[in-house]
Amino acid sequence: MITFNNVTKTYKGAETAALKNVSFDIPRGDFVFLIGETGAGKTTVTRLILRSEIADEGSVIIGGTDVSKLSRKKTAYFRRKIGTVFQDYKLLPYKTVFENVAFALEVTETPRRNIEHMVPQILSLVGLSDKAESKPGQLSGGEQQRVALARAMANNPPILLADEPTGNLDPKTSAETMRLLEKFNKLGTTVVVATHARDIVDSMRRRVIELEKGRVIRDEPDAFYSKKAGEARGE
């Protein structure tokens, strides 16, 4: 589903590469944690997946498509296949929950009739049916992140990309958010989560790709946040 082949990326003006010869393959339906310190290259990976950046060397293949070869017009349509969630939610404060989710569908030119059906379904899936008329400012952080998740999943994308989705949430709300990501994963969505949240990674025990200074230093299934933690537990 997502394949990085010897990807190297250096930003303009930077002395060192943000990613160096990074290779991994994430099959359809996988759930992957992308971990590493700040500056390790997690965000560059997400930006390359979204085609906000293009690799200098190597290739990024998403769903069989080499994203560097996508035209600008095709990039827009390609992005509809990827739902994205951010730490800061990126909700429109003057729109209601319903309108925020519907916005993603309206701007991708989904017919009105479909929006009427799709938004309530997705709001029900994230448990926000009763908040449809609330504005983001009236919601808790966890609820806002659920709205962002609903918006990301509104177009029913095969890939969900979450960049620090629990960064602004307390442990209990973080766990709820991760349960939702698992729920979407069980429904067949490939989920990639870039995170620093050790507790969450340790409690979920999913595949972990660890980056350090732009290189993949670990790619393990059912892993803990740190290799040492796994070894300490005899794994």
Place this chain on the structure above:
Amino acid sequence: MNPMRSIQKRQVKRGVNNKTLYFVKQGFLNIVSHKIMSAASICIVAAALALIGLFTAVGININELMQRIGSSYEINVYLNSENERSISDIEGELKRIPGVKSISFYSREDRLEKVSREVYGDDGYVFKDGENPLRDSFIITVNNLTESDDISKAAENIDGVDEVIRSKDIIGGIDTATRAVRNIGIWIMAVLVILAVFIVYNTIRLGMSSFENEIGIMRIVGASETFIIGPFVVQGFALGVTGAALADILILIGYKIAESNISALISGSITELAGIGMIAAVLTPILMATGGLIGIIGSLAAALKDK
């Protein structure tokens, strides 16, 4: 009815699914949300286009004046007395000169008779002993006064033509005035159009910065570039056309006042200004098209800057 169902119906109606309607609605929302900047844009576009309109109106009047003079303007082509070519050959060549409206032949006998009648009446004769020093001639009228110079030169080069005489001073004066108005006008108009495009550009950039979040989300969820920039192009177009309409109204009101004042001061068909109907018919489409173009260019430049 399920309360969720009623909410969704109401809220989806608030959103717009028709692309064109969405562009128009968002475009006008952008204008309303930046009233002052939009008003400034409209005023600058209007000022630029009003000057363009003024130059156009002056141009139309000069053209009209040229045509009025041109209708009574004649080029006299005198033939060589020893000319051996047939009159019809020379006439054919003269007719083929571009810009010639009509051509009439006057034989030396006709001209002598005419001159004599003008001087002495029916019974007189100007020259002694049946002498006729006059030459055969053609009188040419022209389609456009500005072409008279080229027509005269072409006529002079025809074999059998002795001399070409025309009222050079009038033409020279009008031509110089026309060229001066056109040259100054082109430069001033170019500067004003660039200024107007720049103002529209800035207004759109300001609008885009306040819709930064929306644009960011639109890009993330996969909205097409057309869908993202469409409303801004509508906004630019609306600013340009509104400015043009304002300029058109101002120029036409001003022209109407000028027309009545000038006709009260000076009478005579030569000094009469072109009718307001004619000015409106020429000016309105020019201003609207220029205004719309200024808006579209300004907004496209702004919207595509970060692409």
